[in-house]
Amino acid sequence: LQESLKMLTEQSKKLGKVLTQFVFIFDMKGFSLYQASNKEALEEMYEGFKLFQANYPERIKAIYVLNASLYFNIAFNIIKAILSRAVMNKIFIFGEEGYKEALLEQFDADVLPAFLGGNRTDPDGNPNCNTFIIHDGKVPTEMYRKNRKSKKTLANLDGVKKLSLSRSSYSEILINILEEDSQIEWRFEIEARDIGFGLFYRDNSTVETVLEELIPLEKVDTVLAAETGLYQCRKIGTYVILFDNSYSWIRPKELYYTIRILKPNKERYDNL
Secondary structure: OHHHHHHHHHHHHHHOOOOOOEEEEEEOOOOOHHHHHOHHHHHHHHHHHHHHHHHOHHHEEEEEEEOOOHHHHHHHHHHHHHOOHHHHOOEEEOOOOOHHHHHHHHOOOOOOEHHHOOOEOOOOOOOOOOOOOOOOOOOOHHHOOOOOOOOOOHHHOOOOEEEEEOOOOEEEEEEEEOOOOOEEEEEEEEOOOEEEEEEEEEEOOOOOOEEEEEEEEEEEEOOOOOEEEEEEOOOOEEEEEEEEOOOOOOOOEEEEEEEEEEOOOOOOEEEO
């Protein structure tokens, strides 16, 4: 934040007029399930928005979120609970279409990079403007967190449950949510290889059991660290965490997990 304010001051001097607000553009293309439900990532985003809103609310002119997917909406539903109406009114979320026209209403075409719908390019004509924009990409190997997995694994902690899944099998863990906006927090670790993980909502109001997909079923590998996640429950009812080994015809799996429920406006968890 301080670095952004420094840039704002430098740009004011350069243009000879006082600039007081930022326009942020977030391209969420490639935002994955891991990022959307990773507890550490969510906490960083949550605290970042909280800090900015508490100290620099009037600095925000607009926030544009591009290429927002289902996974982004999962994460944003948790974060927007702390945002004021004034800040929410400055946030504009787009999928894969419509954002270029919106950005051109905010920026001059000669200032806006070509890959965002403007005319600006690098001197060699590159529309990605790599000379002044650092794009996302593969993390360099020198930035990897070596030996991330602690000798004291999840299996050795108090309150952790063990689940054994035979080959071609799965297990459902039912979670009864009694208050809206409660949060489900999970953490799990697999002895070896991967396991399928998904979160669903069970509609008990119908004769037939209907499962609504909240976090799509996807294989998770915990070779580096335990998988952590958080989901805010908008509805009262039964939520289902699914651990799936049905795709493995040969290998059984063993995993260790904890699941906790944080009730709204309370600073305590209920262990499941």
